[in-house]
Amino acid sequence: MYWLRKFFAMLLTLGLVTMATFFTFYLLPGDPAALILGTEADPEALELLRSQLGLDRPLLAQYSSWLQGVLRGDLGSSITFSRGYPVSSLILDALPVTIPLALLSIGISLALGVVLGTVAAVNRGAGSFIIQYLSQLSLSLPAFWLGILLIQWLAVGLGWFPPSGIPRWSADPAGAMLSLVLPAITLSLPRTAVLTRTVRSALQETLREDYIRTARSKGLPEKTVIFSHALRNALVSVSTVTGIQLIQLIAGTIVVEQVFSLPGLGRLMLAAVLLRDLPLVQGTVFVGAALIIVVNFLLDSLYPWLDPRVRVER
């Protein structure tokens, strides 16, 4: 029941997102064809582009044919990248860069966040030091500056990592992985700070619960109390925060992919916006939003496993 409800909620949100992405760019003042070609464009060229984009048809008809396309996996054709190239192929080429980057980055910040947060919760002195400096540092360093400095130091200087770009996964999987390490570190710094803070406060709260006192009083070693009793409970709120952080993460890839010249979804979205390629803007925004929604659904499905109370409620 729980999963079914969450699943339908996800479908509903996805439907709303298709509407939002479609109508934002078509209901806005001005003619999309003129937006693309510029206001001084030749009227015949404008007319041609309008019929190419289907702009001469009623709005709802445009939406329904776009939606049908989305369901078939057809997001239209790019109007700049070698005209007529399918948007879906451009996106499919970009995802093998962005998805591993996002996963690696979430992995790094979760691992660091849980370790640092646990240390901070157990040890007060170290705690306030870690929290204060990590959060001030991560909130103040611009990600792109950190990225540029890391490239100079670890890639160009010490030669441990490639400075930019990424080989194809099929050609050189190890090299591709290595190319993602620095971008993932750059991307994970702000999230590490937030997760550290969350783990710390969640764990501190859990450690005050009665069942923890029970566990301690029956003589369990402190390690067992923290790791197998308290941490799992604390992870429930951590998974919520991780879901929220995902949105920031996808947004962060736009900057980080630019710094490291990675041909991912964020860079494609940026190029689409700068080139005013509306079908590509719609396609990348929709896929980005869909990714966030699907991952949030997967995280929601983890709750009942992490926290049996959710299974009992409703």
Add this chain to the structure above:
Amino acid sequence: MQKYNLWSGSILVGIMVLITVVGFVYTPELPNKMDIGNQLQPPSPEHLLGTDNYGRDILSRIMVGGRPALEAGIVGVVIGLSLGTWLGAVAGYYRGWVEEVVMRLADGLYALPSILLALVAVTLLGPGQLSILAAVAIANVPIFARLTRSAFISIREAEFVAAAKAMGLRDSRIILRHILPNCSSLLLVQASVSFANAVLAEASLSYLGLGTQPPDASWGRMLKEAQAFAGQAPWTVIFPGLAIALTVLGLNRLGDGLRDLWDPKLSPHE
């Protein structure tokens, strides 16, 4: 030690604002003046922070490059704070369906990172400072709306509000003169955090080429142009980056310091 954040924050912010203000009347060189033959010179008495790939004086460019960032902070925070506080106050004071509508909208907007808002703004308005100001302002509205609403919900139950109502004061007067002043410290702390985020957002967006356009200087734009020369001429990336980091650090410390000063309960580090 208690006031360390407040002091160091104020000093950092003061220095960066002063540099930018002086930049309006005096810079060592014209910030956009190219000097072919003097490209990528290291820091020296003539060029205290060196020159970039067009021979332009980096110190002069840093002095004027803070304008778009500080402008984004001021405009973004003023618009976001006024609009957001107003919406939040109405929602928190009247509750009911008004609150539902305002808060659902705010939640939806809150989920969008300012960089995505900026991408939408650029799609519509084209790249430039205007798009950035719009994005930063809109991104701040839900933040202040949520904050003000939650403060209003608890304050409206206070006895002095009941007393004001019993005296027959108009709602607008109760909201503006009786409840709002009680939220001012909360709003000011958030304003300094929002200011810091706006500076960072402007720098990131200009780095992406969405904001200040060449040949004009902005700290983020300078980094974009310097990135290719980072190895040859590290000063071209170090100084603009430091300018951003120090400004944001100062503003964040100021926010932390104000929070510690006014409400130790809210402090994240007990």
